[in-house]
Amino acid sequence: MIEIDGLTKRYGDKTAVDGLSFVVEPGVVTGFLGPNGAGKSTTMRLIAGLDRPTSGTVRVNGQHYPGCAAPMSELGILLDARSVHPGLSARNNLLALARTAGIGRRRVDEVIELAGLADVAGTRAGGFSLGMGQRLGVAAALLGQPQTVVLDEPVNGLDPDGVRWIRELLKSLAEEGRTVLVSSHLMSEMAQTATRLVVLGRGRLIAETSVEEFIGHAVAGDVLVRTPEAARLGQVLAGPGVTVASDGTDVLRVSGVTAEQIGTTAWREHLPVFELKPARASLEEAFMQVTQDSIEYHAGATR
Amino acid sequence: MSAVLQTGPGPAQPAPAPATAAGPVTQVRVIRSEWTKLRALRSTWWCGLIAVVLIVGLGAAIAGSGPPYQISAGNSAAGGVAISLVGILFAQLVLGVLGVLLFSGEYATGMIRATLAVVPSRLPVLWAKLIVLAGLMLPLSLLAAVAEFFAAMALESSRGGSAISLTDPGVLREVVGAALYLAVIAVIGLTLGALLRRTAAGLSVFAAVFLVIPLVTAYLPASIKGFAPYLPSNAGGDIWGAGKLFGGHQLGPWTGFAVLCGYAVVLIGLAAWRLRRHDA
Numbered sequence: 001m002i003e004i005d006g007l008t009k010r011y012g013d014k015t016a017v018d019g020l021s022f023v024v025e026p027g028v029v030t031g032f033l034g035p036n037g038a039g040k041s042t043t044m045r046l047i048a049g050l051d052r053p054t055s056g057t058v059r060v061n062g063q064h065y066p067g068c069a070a071p072m073s074e075l076g077i078l079l080d081a082r083s084v085h086p087g088l089s090a091r092n093n094l095l096a097l098a099r100t101a102g103i104g105r106r107r108v109d110e111v112i113e114l115a116g117l118a119d120v121a122g123t124r125a126g127g128f129s130l131g132m133g134q135r136l137g138v139a140a141a142l143l144g145q146p147q148t149v150v151l152d153e154p155v156n157g158l159d160p161d162g163v164r165w166i167r168e169l170l171k172s173l174a175e176e177g178r179t180v181l182v183s184s185h186l187m188s189e190m191a192q193t194a195t196r197l198v199v200l201g202r203g204r205l206i207a208e209t210s211v212e213e214f215i216g217h218a219v220a221g222d223v224l225v226r227t228p229e230a231a232r233l234g235q236v237l238a239g240p241g242v243t244v245a246s247d248g249t250d251v252l253r254v255s256g257v258t259a260e261q262i263g264t265t266a267w268r269e270h271l272p273v274f275e276l277k278p279a280r281a282s283l284e285e286a287f288m289q290v291t292q293d294s295i296e297y298h299a300g301a302t303r
Numbered sequence: 304m305s306a307v308l309q310t311g312p313g314p315a316q317p318a319p320a321p322a323t324a325a326g327p328v329t330q331v332r333v334i335r336s337e338w339t340k341l342r343a344l345r346s347t348w349w350c351g352l353i354a355v356v357l358i359v360g361l362g363a364a365i366a367g368s369g370p371p372y373q374i375s376a377g378n379s380a381a382g383g384v385a386i387s388l389v390g391i392l393f394a395q396l397v398l399g400v401l402g403v404l405l406f407s408g409e410y411a412t413g414m415i416r417a418t419l420a421v422v423p424s425r426l427p428v429l430w431a432k433l434i435v436l437a438g439l440m441l442p443l444s445l446l447a448a449v450a451e452f453f454a455a456m457a458l459e460s461s462r463g464g465s466a467i468s469l470t471d472p473g474v475l476r477e478v479v480g481a482a483l484y485l486a487v488i489a490v491i492g493l494t495l496g497a498l499l500r501r502t503a504a505g506l507s508v509f510a511a512v513f514l515v516i517p518l519v520t521a522y523l524p525a526s527i528k529g530f531a532p533y534l535p536s537n538a539g540g541d542i543w544g545a546g547k548l549f550g551g552h553q554l555g556p557w558t559g560f561a562v563l564c565g566y567a568v569v570l571i572g573l574a575a576w577r578l579r580r581h582d583a
Binding site: 101 | 309322323324325326327328329332333335336337339340343344345346408409412413414415416417418419420421422423424425582583
């Protein structure tokens with residue numbers, strides 16, 4: 001469990017995290033979302049005690065992390081930036097961390113196997129690809145079998161096989177009753193893996209909810225219409241500001257008019273409608289809607 | 304957006320205690336961890352080898368060339384040993400670099416984040432690095448100094464120089480002192496790496512203090528040279544007889560070494576403060 005209360009972190013004039021409060025519960029995978037610069041990585045650094053909060057508190061499994069006796073059994077963390085020594089082999093990188101908690105070589109070999117690094121365990125980490133580096137970082141986070149696992153962009157640079165490995169790993173960690181907080185900019189990946197969400201924008205909390213509710217809250221605006229007269233209804237509805245998309249079946253995806261207006265139009269034109277429902281937003285759409293006000297760096301924007 | 308969308312979690316999960324592999328962090332464990340790193344890094348053994356070669360090689364070269372050293376009223380046995388130990392002036396630069404790198408390297412590579420995330424109390428990492436570095440440098444330098452002594456003295460006496468033994472006044476102190484001196488220099492390098500965090504900055508400051516400033520000082524007029532004996536390399540050098548090589552006012556072997564250790568202690572304190580107080 002991670003409890004964050006009134007957390008603020010300023011670097012000079014810049015406020016990276018601003019009065020943040022949320023709780024990450026054990027037993028489920030919690031996705032950590034936000035546009036670039038929203039404060040996700042800063043929050044993770046604060047959780048790990050690498051940076052000191054300007055104000056507010058972070059508790060990991062009910063404790064002040066820097067003061068806990070057995071840190072590696074409490075928290076395993078993968079930070080976005082590389083945090084391995086390129087001059088050490090994968091095994092020695094892991095062994096050096098393991099030694100601090102009295103973890104033996106057998107567990108080190110176990111996580112090497114788990115992360116699919118067995119063939120390169122003796123190679124210096126400096127030559128690793130981004131994906132290999134990520135695997136090593138995840139292996140390090142898992143070394144102590146921590147109660148809480150925090151991973152910043154774990155699928156970054158991973159091949160499809162690796163992405164699936166992370167997805168299954170996260171789910172199994174949550175099933176074991178561990179607390180799992182994971183950030184990713186791949187929304188489709190997050191939608192498949194996470195059950196709950198914490199969404200940041202400009203260092204502030206935007207949402208703390210379940211994935212279901214988060215998507216439910218978003219207004220897709222599109223309406224799905226199932227009708228045997230798809231072509232005709234499409235023509236009737238067409239007009240300024242209205243788009244009608246058809247995939248050739250009997251379902252139309254209409255935007256620019258409400259479900260009520262579509263139903264009324266169809267009734268007036270004597271066109272049968274079998275189904276009329278609002279289209280469900282994707283996690284990505286929901287995310288874009290919720291964060292559009294708080295995006296720090298607009299693509300192509302001039303300031 | 305001012306409104307925060309916030310809902311509570313679903314039905315409470317049963318909370319089984321997950322298995323864990325990790326025990327508490329202890330100082331001994333952190334020392335083992337740091338030893339694992341120091342031992343596995345190539346730079347450790349390269350720097351160590353170069354330092355040994357410099358000490359023994361230069362010592363042998365000096366002993367094997369020029370007029371053989373004769374003990375007389377002005378030329379003590381200890382003075383002869385000091386001359387042959389001159390390789391230390393170069394070896395200290397290599398070991399200082401090793402010390403700087405041992406800490407700044409963690410910042411440069413980002414490993415410091417992994418290190419401090421598993422030892423969030425932080426200070427044990429500094430103590431462990433100090434212990435493993437000094438623990439390796441002391442025997443290594445002692446080995447080099449002893450090997451240099453016997454090689455150089457054998458060469459000298461084969462060329463007709465005076466026989467010098469470890470039991471002659473000041474000789475043992477100089478040979479052991481050389482090792483003590485180098486271990487403290489490596490420690491000072493480490494603290495500079497911890498304080499400045501950047502390799503380039505750490506190496507620059509180290510080179511300035513142990514190479515540039517002593518050289519420049521040597522050419523200053525005597526009237527403003529009063530601080531010279533207190534420079535770390537000059538003060539610490541007294542224990543292995545470096546002062547005899549350059550003349551001038553000296554603090555005495557153990558007083559000088561104490562001054563050098565004083566610098567090291569102050570730097571350790573500053574490094575501890577910085578590590579503890581500042582964001583990693």
